Amino acid sequence: MKELSLNILDIVENSIKSGAKNINLEIEEDNEKDFLIITVKDDGKGMDNEFVRIIFDPFTTTSTNKKVGLGLPLLRESAENCGGGIEIQSEKGKGTIVVVKFKHSHIDRPPMGDLASTILTIIATNPEINFLYVHKVNEKVFKLSTKEIREIVGDMAALRDVTILKWLGDYVRENIKTLYGGEENGKN
Amino acid sequence: MEKIKSIEELRKLREHARESLKVRSGEAKVKIMVSMGTVGIAAGARDTLMAIISELEKRQFHDAQIVERGSLGLDKEEPVVAVERDNKTIFYGKVTAEMARKIVAQHVINGQIVSEWVIAKE
Ligand SMILES: Nc1ncnc2c1ncn2[C@@H]1O[C@H](COP(=O)(O)OP(=O)(O)O)[C@@H](O)[C@H]1O
Numbered sequence: 001m002k003e004l005s006l007n008i009l010d011i012v013e014n015s016i017k018s019g020a021k022n023i024n025l026e027i028e029e030d031n032e033k034d035f036l037i038i039t040v041k042d043d044g045k046g047m048d049n050e051f052v053r054i055i056f057d058p059f060t061t062t063s064t065n066k067k068v069g070l071g072l073p074l075l076r077e078s079a080e081n082c083g084g085g086i087e088i089q090s091e092k093g094k095g096t097i098v099v100v101k102f103k104h105s106h107i108d109r110p111p112m113g114d115l116a117s118t119i120l121t122i123i124a125t126n127p128e129i130n131f132l133y134v135h136k137v138n139e140k141v142f143k144l145s146t147k148e149i150r151e152i153v154g155d156m157a158a159l160r161d162v163t164i165l166k167w168l169g170d171y172v173r174e175n176i177k178t179l180y181g182g183e184e185n186g187k188n
Numbered sequence: 189m190e191k192i193k194s195i196e197e198l199r200k201l202r203e204h205a206r207e208s209l210k211v212r213s214g215e216a217k218v219k220i221m222v223s224m225g226t227v228g229i230a231a232g233a234r235d236t237l238m239a240i241i242s243e244l245e246k247r248q249f250h251d252a253q254i255v256e257r258g259s260l261g262l263d264k265e266e267p268v269v270a271v272e273r274d275n276k277t278i279f280y281g282k283v284t285a286e287m288a289r290k291i292v293a294q295h296v297i298n299g300q301i302v303s304e305w306v307i308a309k310e
C-alpha cells in the first residue's frame with residue numbers, strides 16, 4: 001500500500017468482517033522517541049492460537065471467494081523493513097488486538113496519507129459500529145467516537161446522511177491537520 | 189480564516205438531517221456498495237467512495253444508502269461499485285473517482301445505467 005492510512009483501513013476491514021460491534025483505533029506518533037504505533041482493537045469473533053500462528057502466511061484466509069489473504073503479510077513486511085514489527089493477540093469469541101510499529105523517521109516508512117478519508121470510509125460504510133479513533137502526535141491528541149456522535153445527531157440513520165458525513169469528513173480533516181501542526185497529513 | 193469546526197455544530201446539522209430523513213420513508217431508494225477488500229483498497233476503492241459521498245452531497249441527494257460489501261472475487265475489476273435501484277443490481281468495474289461521480293449523477297439519481305462500464309447484473 002502506498003499510504004499507512006490504507007493499511008489502517010485494511011486492518012479495520014478485518015475487524016468489520018469479524019463481526020465486531022466495537023472497534024478502537026489508536027495511532028500514537030512520537031518524534032522524539034521516534035515511533036509510530038497503530039493499534040486496532042475489536043470485539044469480533046477472534047481466532048484461536050493455531051490460527052494466529054499461521055496468520056502471516058499469504059495462504060491464510062477465511063475468505064470464500066479467493067485463495068490468498070495478503071493484507072497482514074504485506075503489512076508485516078513493511079513494518080519490519082522500517083525498524084518495527086507487528087503483533088497480534090486474539091481470543092476466540094472475545095476479540096483481536098493488532099499492534100503495528102514503525103520507526104517514525106525511517107526513510108522507507110510509507111507516509112500516513114489521507115487518514116481523514118480512511119476514517120470517513122469506516123464510518124460511512126458501518127454507521128452502526130461503535131468506532132473510537134484516538135490519535136496522539138507528540139503532546140497533541142484528537143479523539144472521535146461515533147457513539148458520542150450518534151448521541152448528538154439522535155439516531156443511526158443520521159450517520160447515513162451525506163450532509164452529516166461531509167461535515168464529519170471536514171471535521172476530521174481539520175483536526176488531523178492541527179495535530180500535524182497545520183501541515184497536510186500526506187507529508188507526514 | 190474559518191473557525192475550527194466544533195462538534196456542537198452537529199446539533200444544528202441534525203435538524204437538517206431530520207427533515208431529509210422524514211422524506212425518506214423506510215428503505216432508501218438506492219443502495220450503493222463499494223467493495224473494501226485488500227485488493228479493492230489498494231486499487232483505490234477509498235477514493236472512489238469519497239467521490240460518491242461528495243457527489244451525493246453536492247447534488248443534495250438523500251435517498252441513497254451506502255452499504256458495505258465484501259469483495260466479489262473480481263480482483264481484476266477492483267474498485268467494484270454496485271448500484272441497487274428499481275429491483276436491479278448493476279456492477280461497475282475499475283471505477284475511478286471520476287467515473288463514480290458520473291455513476292452517481294446518471295444512474296443513482298436519474299436511473300440511467302452507464303452501460304459502457306457495466307461488468308455484471310443481478
Ligand atoms: N480482527 C480480526 N478478527 C478475526 N479474524 C481476523 C482478524 N484479522 C484477520 N483475521 C483472519 O486472518 C485472515 C487473514 O487476514 P488478511 O491477511 O487480512 O487476509 P484477508 O482479510 O484477505 O483474508 C482473515 O481471513 C481472517 O480469518
Ligand SMILES: [Mg+2]
Pocket residue numbers: 010013014069071072226
Ligand atoms: Mg484483510
